[in-house]
Amino acid sequence: MNLARTDVLIIGAGAVGTALARELSRFEIGVTVVDRLNDVGGDASKSNSAIVHTGFDAPPGTLESAMVVRANPMYDDLCRDLDIPFRRTGAILVAVTQEEEAELPHILAKAQANHVYDVTPLTAQQVRELEPSVTSHVKAGLHVPRESIVDPFLLVAAQAENAIENGAVFLTSCEVLGLRRDHDGFYAETTRGEIRSECVVNAAGVFADTISGFLNIDDFKVHPRRGQFHVLDRAAPLGIEHVILPVPTPITKGKLLTPTMHGNWLIGPTAEELEDKSAHNTTTEGLAEVVEDVRKRVPDVTPAFAISQYAGLRPVREPGGYHFRTFPEFRGYLELSGIRSTGVTASVAVAPYARRLLADMPVLNRVKEKGRFRLKENVVAKRKGIPCFREADTKTKEALIEQDPLYAHVVCRCETVTEAEVVQAIRRRPGARDWDGIKRRVRAGLGRCQGGFCGMRIPQILARELGIPLEQASKKGAGSELLDGRTKSLRGTS
Amino acid sequence: MKNVTCDVAVIGSGPAGLAAAVAAHDQGAEDVLLIERDAGLGGILQQCIHNGFGLHLFDEDLTGPEYASRFIAEAEARPIRQILRAMVIELNANRELLAVSRNEGLLHVSPKAVVLAMGCRERPRGAIALPGFRPAGIMTAGTAQRFINIEGFLPGKEIVILGSGDIGMIMARRLHLEGARVKAVIEIQSCIGGLSRNLVQCLQDFDIPLYLSHTLTDIHGAHRVEGVDVAPLDRHGKPDLSGSFPVSCDTLLLSVGLIPENELSRQAGVRLDPITGGPLVDQHYQTSVPGVFAAGNVVQVFDLVDHVSTCGTTAGSSAARYAAGEIAAWDDRMCRIEAGKGVRAVVPQRLTADRDADEVHFYLRSGSVMRKATLQLSNGGNESLFTKRFRIVRPPEMIHVAVANGDFIPSKSYAASLRGEIT
Numbered sequence: 001m002n003l004a005r006t007d008v009l010i011i012g013a014g015a016v017g018t019a020l021a022r023e024l025s026r027f028e029i030g031v032t033v034v035d036r037l038n039d040v041g042g043d044a045s046k047s048n049s050a051i052v053h054t055g056f057d058a059p060p061g062t063l064e065s066a067m068v069v070r071a072n073p074m075y076d077d078l079c080r081d082l083d084i085p086f087r088r089t090g091a092i093l094v095a096v097t098q099e100e101e102a103e104l105p106h107i108l109a110k111a112q113a114n115h116v117y118d119v120t121p122l123t124a125q126q127v128r129e130l131e132p133s134v135t136s137h138v139k140a141g142l143h144v145p146r147e148s149i150v151d152p153f154l155l156v157a158a159q160a161e162n163a164i165e166n167g168a169v170f171l172t173s174c175e176v177l178g179l180r181r182d183h184d185g186f187y188a189e190t191t192r193g194e195i196r197s198e199c200v201v202n203a204a205g206v207f208a209d210t211i212s213g214f215l216n217i218d219d220f221k222v223h224p225r226r227g228q229f230h231v232l233d234r235a236a237p238l239g240i241e242h243v244i245l246p247v248p249t250p251i252t253k254g255k256l257l258t259p260t261m262h263g264n265w266l267i268g269p270t271a272e273e274l275e276d277k278s279a280h281n282t283t284t285e286g287l288a289e290v291v292e293d294v295r296k297r298v299p300d301v302t303p304a305f306a307i308s309q310y311a312g313l314r315p316v317r318e319p320g321g322y323h324f325r326t327f328p329e330f331r332g333y334l335e336l337s338g339i340r341s342t343g344v345t346a347s348v349a350v351a352p353y354a355r356r357l358l359a360d361m362p363v364l365n366r367v368k369e370k371g372r373f374r375l376k377e378n379v380v381a382k383r384k385g386i387p388c389f390r391e392a393d394t395k396t397k398e399a400l401i402e403q404d405p406l407y408a409h410v411v412c413r414c415e416t417v418t419e420a421e422v423v424q425a426i427r428r429r430p431g432a433r434d435w436d437g438i439k440r441r442v443r444a445g446l447g448r449c450q451g452g453f454c455g456m457r458i459p460q461i462l463a464r465e466l467g468i469p470l471e472q473a474s475k476k477g478a479g480s481e482l483l484d485g486r487t488k489s490l491r492g493t494s
Numbered sequence: 495m496k497n498v499t500c501d502v503a504v505i506g507s508g509p510a511g512l513a514a515a516v517a518a519h520d521q522g523a524e525d526v527l528l529i530e531r532d533a534g535l536g537g538i539l540q541q542c543i544h545n546g547f548g549l550h551l552f553d554e555d556l557t558g559p560e561y562a563s564r565f566i567a568e569a570e571a572r573p574i575r576q577i578l579r580a581m582v583i584e585l586n587a588n589r590e591l592l593a594v595s596r597n598e599g600l601l602h603v604s605p606k607a608v609v610l611a612m613g614c615r616e617r618p619r620g621a622i623a624l625p626g627f628r629p630a631g632i633m634t635a636g637t638a639q640r641f642i643n644i645e646g647f648l649p650g651k652e653i654v655i656l657g658s659g660d661i662g663m664i665m666a667r668r669l670h671l672e673g674a675r676v677k678a679v680i681e682i683q684s685c686i687g688g689l690s691r692n693l694v695q696c697l698q699d700f701d702i703p704l705y706l707s708h709t710l711t712d713i714h715g716a717h718r719v720e721g722v723d724v725a726p727l728d729r730h731g732k733p734d735l736s737g738s739f740p741v742s743c744d745t746l747l748l749s750v751g752l753i754p755e756n757e758l759s760r761q762a763g764v765r766l767d768p769i770t771g772g773p774l775v776d777q778h779y780q781t782s783v784p785g786v787f788a789a790g791n792v793v794q795v796f797d798l799v800d801h802v803s804t805c806g807t808t809a810g811s812s813a814a815r816y817a818a819g820e821i822a823a824w825d826d827r828m829c830r831i832e833a834g835k836g837v838r839a840v841v842p843q844r845l846t847a848d849r850d851a852d853e854v855h856f857y858l859r860s861g862s863v864m865r866k867a868t869l870q871l872s873n874g875g876n877e878s879l880f881t882k883r884f885r886i887v888r889p890p891e892m893i894h895v896a897v898a899n900g901d902f903i904p905s906k907s908y909a910a911s912l913r914g915e916i917t
Contacts (some may be wrong), residue, residue, distance in 0.1 A: 231620065235760070278716060281627045282734070308620035310628065394592070394600065398495055401599045408596045410531070410581040414757075418594075450618035455637040456645055470647065475630035479717035482630050483647045484744070488644040488672055 006032035007364055008167070009197035011176050011189055012209055014261035015204035015347035016339055022159040023351035025166035027373035029364060032197070033160075033168065034190055034209075036175035038159045038477030040430050040439045041153045045344055045379050046440065047280075047312030048227070049258055049266055051243055052086070052148040053345045057253075060113035063322040064219055067344050069115055070331020071349035072146055078348055082158035083385035084151060085261040088272065091147030091243035092127060094138055094297045095314065100247035101139040107247070108142060131271070132461050133238055135299050147243050151261045153440040155428065162383040166376065166428045167448075172430065179214035179332055198363050199332040204288035206277050206315040215330055220323070220337065224313035226275050227269025227341075228286040230426075233448050236305035244297055255293040257301065262415075262443065267294045267301060269312065280307045307448045314341040322346075323359060332363040386424045386442060390416040401431055410456040414447020419461060426465040434474045435462065459483065461468045495600040500525040500575070501817040503591065503605035504810070505582050505758065508537020510615035510790025512565035512612030513803040514810030518609070519572045521814035526574045527603065529593055531581045535569065536562035537613060538636070539799065541643045541827045544664050546691070550800035561799060577601070585758040589785050606817035607785045609809050610759055610773070614791040616661070617751040621643065624656075624748075626713025626722070635661040635749040641667070648672055650745030656710055656723050658697075660688035660797075660890075662749020666880040667696035676702045677741050680724055682709045685748070685863060688890055689797060709733055709747075719746050752795040763785060771840045776828065776853045777899070778812035779805060784823030787813045793856070794841050797892045801857060816874075831871075836861050836912030838891040847902040854899050860887040860912050867914030870899060873906050887912060 013035035024031045035042070052075050064491045091148035095101040104121065113121040122141040125396055127134055130143070155320035160170055171192055178189035179200065188195045202211045209222045232238070246254030252271045259265055270286045289310055317323065317338030325335045334357055339346060358364070359373055367374050376390050387400055389407055400407040406420035425432045425441035432438040435445065436456055444458055445451035451458070459473035459482050468472075474480045485491070501523040504515045507530035515528045534540065539547070542558025549555060552564070569576075580595035589608050593601040616634035631650055633641075638649045639661060653669050655662045658681040666676045672793035679697060684707050686693050697704050705724060711733050712723040754772035756764070764773045765782040772793040773781040773905045780787050789809035790802040823827045829845040845854060860867065867887045871880040880897045887893060902908070 129797070212814045276523075280716070281624045281712070284623075284625045284711060287623050287625060303623055306620055306623055307618070309623055309625075394495070397594070398600050401594070405596070405599075408594050408599055410583065410594060413531075413581065416583055448621075449615045450620050452616050452637055453635045455657075456640050459599055460645075476717065480630040481718065482649075483641065484650045485648055487642055487648055488506060493570065 004195045006197045007032045008199040009195055010201045010203055012203035012205055013040040013170060014045035014205050015344045016336055016350055018156045018159045019347040019351035020354050021168045022163040025163040025168040026375060026379045028376055029373060030369045031168040034174040037174050038054045038433055044312050044314045045156055046432045047310050048152060050149055050152050051258060051262055053342055054116045054144055054146045055114050056111035056116040056119050056144050058114055064391060065114050067346035067349045067436050074348050080384045084154045084158050085381060086150050088148045089242050091144040091245050092131060093142040093245040094134055095140050095170060095247050096137050096296055103142055103247050104142055107114045131242055131278050132239055133240055133298050133300055149261055158383050161428060161432050165380045170430045181474050189264050192290055197357060202335045206313055212335050221318050222315045224315055225316045226272040227309050228272050228282045228311045229266050229268030230290060230306040231308040232265040232305040233307045255290050257294050257298055282309050284312045326361055331361060332359060386421050389418045411457045412444035414449050416442040417442050417444040421463050435474050436476045495515045495602055496598055498603045500527040500605045502607045502813045503527040503603050504609040504611055505529050505611055506611035507535040508613050509539060509799050510806035513806030514572050514609040514611055514789050516568045517807040517810030519574055519815040523814035523817055528574055529577045529580050529582055532580055534618050535566045539641045543643045544577035546581045547799050549805060582758060585762045587783050607813035607814050608631050610788040610792045611790055612792050614754045614795050614855060615662040615753040617753055622708060622750055627715055629715040629717055629719050629747045631719035635665045635747045638665055638747050651743045652677060652743040654741055654743040655747045657749035658686040658688055658708055659749035660692050663688050663692040663696040663865050665747055666702050669702055670700045677703045677743055680708045681690055711738055719744055722746060754792050774843045778821055779809035783822060785816050808872045829902050830907040834909030834911030837910050840910045845902055847904045849900040851899040854894040855896050858893040858910055860889050863917045864912060864914035865917055867912050869912055871908055871910050873908045
């Protein structure tokens with residue numbers, strides 16, 4: 001097997017791994033990120049509630065609270081630099097029973113303890129003025145003005161693009177099968193060959209215990225907590241503009257309703273403790289439970305508005321809490337474990353923090369000055385997004401077509417996505433290698449017909465751009481090919 | 495950006511759009527524009543290579559492309575302007591539309607009248623919240639039809655089909671003939687969703703197993719579909735998991751309903767019927783927005799293409815008459831036609847009473863299978879305007895009746911109802 005060398009090997013291209021790669025790529029450090037999946041975006045990082053939290057309800061005094069509270073204000077600049085959509089919608093926590101109402105002062109106190117001082121109480125009437133679709137049975141609420149929404153996949157992909165522009169390397173479909181420390185560094189055995197590195201960062205999310213386990217660090221376990229969601233049609237007559245949060249109970253944080261950056265709504269998640277780290281399936285009971293619970297606060301929600309469902313697995317560490325650990329016996333190893341459902345939000349604060357933890361170790365000394373990593377000379381700080389035809393005004397539409405005639409070919413009717421956008425999604429680095437990658441980058445196939453119309457066009461563009469036969473075009477990498485082969489009369493032809 | 499003016503602009507060149515464009519020209523519209531998103535005319539008919547088209551209109555048993563070719567020939571024999579490979583992306587209440595064409599870029603079209611003929615789309619997995627994994631190999635029956643009949647690719651080797659709509663049953667036969675193994679067609683209702691003739695010709699003739707009153711409870715396979723779980727329904731219509739059984743397959747096709755495509759209609763502010771999913775229309779197929787007409791499956795999902803064409807002809811000639819100032823917008827003297835007892839939907843839902851006008855053609859769907867059914871059209875009193883008896887009515891098969899216009903009284907409401915033995 002070939003041997004690749006790098007300074008820092010980051011295991012996991014989810015929110016945390018990718019934010020750290022972008023952070024490190026600003027310095028004179030060789031960075032390689034590996035992920036077992038066929039794309040960046042991770043597992044939990046791309047299938048969650050797409051909210052940038054304030055940390056108002058985090059456990060006060062914890063590393064998690066510190067990271068989330070610090071991260072939230074970073075998002076305005078970050079999303080501007082990355083050219084991705086971000087909106088400070090604010091959240092309303094809605095109490096619909098007396099017991100829930102009685103909890104509100106405690107939640108407010110917790111927000112203060114987390115240094116989130118802008119949470120304010122709302123009367124029932126104020127809740128209904130802000131969101132008329134909330135049930136008339138509402139007792140009271142809290143307003144959390146800085147709870148925000150983002151496209152979590154684009155957040156990761158945009159950071160990966162920027163990191164690559166600054167020299168980082170991303171290897172997808174590259175699963176780590178083993179990891180050992182030798183006198184000259186770490187050796188990671190992967191499905192794409194062996195990689196030697198001076199440092200290893202474990203950002204493997206739900207698999208963080210497996211990776212640390214390779215080094216015989218086995219004092220914790222991670223199990224998945226499944227969250228099932230419905231995506232609602234943007235034509236649904238809901239009009240909800242805030243994130244609608246339930247009052248958390250000791251057992252569950254409950255199910256929220258949130259607008260998305262693309263005009264849809266999400267409802268969910270369930271909270272199911274599982275063993276199987278591949279249980280990305282939805283269930284009849286789980287999906288019904290989501291609708292039933294959200295209807296307590298927004299009674300107009302019905303399953304008829306749903307256009308899609310998904311399930312995400314958020315990592316639950318035992319013992320719990322964010323753990324950023326270094327080990328004297330494994331110089332250069334940094335374990336970022338226990339980053340749970342708040343991880344997307346926290347990732348942008350975790351990245352600089354983790355960089356300092358790396359700098360504090362006696363490693364990578366040749367790129368350090370006075371204990372800090374040396375900055376590269378020409379760092380590209382910003383990334384430009386793929387120009388979106390749908391959202392452009394008529395003049396811009398014309399200009400886009402002028403620049404690239406493929407902008408005049410609409411391939412996805414529901415989301416008005418053009419061939420030009422699909423082609424760019426594939427040609428970028430890291431580019432889409434499969435249909436899911438295209439969906440997540442430019443939304444083709446994510447609308448209400450869910451790929452009924454673009455079902456043929458997308459695989460054809462994929463095959464053409466990747467230079468592969470159509471039969472190899474896949475939904476999410478090898479083993480998920482979309483077509484079986486030629487029809488009878490065409491068999492043997494190409 | 496190019497500005498285009500015309501008398502009548504038709505959006506979509508499937509059976510409804512083709513008939514509308516031809517009729518608009520024949521009615522005297524000088525300048526008719528036909529806008530099609532694909533590279534050729536004909537719409538979805540081009541992928542419907544099975545027969546069964548044209549029995550009513552031509553008294554012949556044609557394939558989809560053959561049926562389309564008759565209308566394409568008619569359209570091409572006339573000076574109808576075609577804009578191919580163009581998608582209409584905006585339509586406003588003043589009938590101005592914005593299209594993006596691969597050859598001409600952005601087009602701003604201001605027609606005197608518009609015919610909406612965008613057809614319908616298939617209900618996807620998410621709309622029925624089908625649980626399980628999300629692997630490759632799940633697609634609607636119509637997408638599979640395009641894969642096979644236009645592109646020449648097979649979606650898989652072992653197939654399960656959920657839903658017994660017409661496309662689902664037709665694809666069961668098609669895949670069987672292509673050498674795939676169709677292991678089950680699963681229908682949640684106690685009767686099939688499509689036409690009886692398709693049950694016989696597509697499933698029974700090929701011994702393809704049909705499971706009525708069954709549904710899917712799970713989809714397996716992380717990457718590609720590996721199988722599904724099927725369960726019978728209990729007395730309350732819920733899946734009875736104790737009777738559940740697995741079926742291994744690599745492909746799951748969905749034929750679980752069609753929805754009129756009305757994105758543009760909504761943009762223009764056209765009022766929609768919550769039952770049909772399409773615009774409310776009058777007997778001219780004019781919608782609530784003046785000068786905007788609708789034809790074919792945009793209005794409601796028809797059972798037979800022949801009806802779609804007939805409806806397109808009416809809409810097209812009416813649009814031409816509107817452009818010439820011969821038809822007015824809706825007013826408050828219009829009659830309302832509502833779906834009464836036993837009737838799920840009726841089209842048209844509005845009507846201008848006019849003693850001199852032709853008879854009005856109504857298309858209805860029954861709410862359930864009914865024997866010895868009597869259809870009545872009445873205005874609430876005891877007096878029935880129209881009565882007709884049927885040996886049997888089934889929801890998938892539309893009821894088509896013609897009623898003399900002269901009998902309607904302006905501003906009145908009428909209800910169509912069905913009585914009979916519910917089976």
